[in-house]
Amino acid sequence: FCKAYYKEAGEYIEDYITAIHEEIVKIPDFFLFLYGDPSQGFDSFLSPEMLNYYNNLFRLAREAVAGKPEIIDRVNISGLSILFASLEASRANLNKQYSLNSKAQNWLNKFEKICKDAGIEYMNEMGYTVDEYISSYKKTLERFALPNLAAGKKVDALTSPKKYAGVDPMVLTDGALGGPSFYSNWLGFEGNDMEVIIDLGEVQEIKNVQTAFLQVTNHIVFFPEYVEVSFPGDISWDAQLGRPNADGLKILTSSPLKPGSKVNDIEYFNFNFDPVKTRYVKIYARNIKKAPDWHHASGLPAWIFCDEIGIS
Incomplete structure (x- = not known):
């Protein structure tokens, strides 16, 4: 499926799926809660080191299909969850890289654009919209800068x-x-x-x-x-x-x-x-x-x- 749907980017998407699965199964008592939050994994499968690895895989995936906008869109949508996790890791101020800095602002801009281009309006089933998330995150950036x-x-x-x-x-x-x-x-x-x-x-x-x-x-x-x-x-x-x-x-x-x-x-x-x-x-x-x-x-x-x- 990955190779058919994501073309040349498929191998990197498959590596991402495999890697995150392998990290999760290392935690035998981990419960992937329906209403969970990325913070559940900041010390394991969503640690700064693993987020770096996933983000790099998506970078390679996009490079592999450069010039193919339809496939790039598919890759970007698949990477939204890691982009969201990176934003929340920055909100949690995990380290210098994942903090409320200019990189977080860039990730937020990217998250907003991908959602808009894909017609994604909601963050969850409770009616919390992408626009509300973006607005709230911008407020967070403003508060942190004070x-x-x-x-x-x-x-x-x-x-x-x-x-x-x-x-x-x-x-x-x-x-x-x-x-x-x-x-x-x-x-x-x-x-x-x-x-x-x-x-x-x-x-x-x-x-x-x-x-x-x-x-x-x-x-x-x-x-x-x-x-x-x-x-x-x-x-x-x-x-x-x-x-x-x-x-x-x-x-x-x-x-x-x-x-x-x-x-x-x-x-x-x-x-x-x-x-x-x-x-x-x-x-x-x-x-x-x-x-x-x-x-x-x-x-x-x-x-x-x-x-x-x-x-x-």
Whole structure:
């Protein structure tokens, strides 16, 4: 099939299929989950080394059919999954090569073009579109480019996260940003609010806090009702500017949960305020606690999932 469908590129596509299969079978207890995420394989069949190998095979495949646009299109479509994995590896900031740099931007442009040319509109069966993915990824690139005083700083969770991201609050300052799946880089709270404190290590002047939350309604993952920022401990406000308006430090979700809410979505919360000198920054997110009566999981605990926290 490979040689007939991909012509001269067939041997490289076959090598790719064989290689990824051989890597997966090396993990006897690996479960290829229907709603899985590339992050499941970043330490095995989708490691940076293997991604390099796969990407090189697709490069050779394209070169082998240069001048044959119809076959190149077939090769490009077949390579979308590895392109997607490379983008998510970059979002996870795996190493210098797979990070949110110019290469990730180039991969994103390529991913967008291939999908557009092939008429591919959706990322998954939940209605999450390619356009939404592209827009969200561009936002991720913008966020990553911003200076972040919270990067690598200690996070204390006053409420308990559950199950995902190793239940490690440090995922909120580790430099890895979340995508459309809650399996990667999102810190989850089931049935309870999120309340965390970032320790900047020393008193610093700040005027912006930002983060993001995930929604996957069919998995009982909803946006928080609101997110609030405060500064515990001794703080010093700029005497010329005074204290910021309290309302400016509390943002309601712009997408309250209702029948017909987008199944898969990301909401960004961006707090701008008058400069304040503080060592500690507290972020509180209000969980709706239970799925509403009209939801298929009515009465079950609701989740909220938080992404990287940026402070500047």
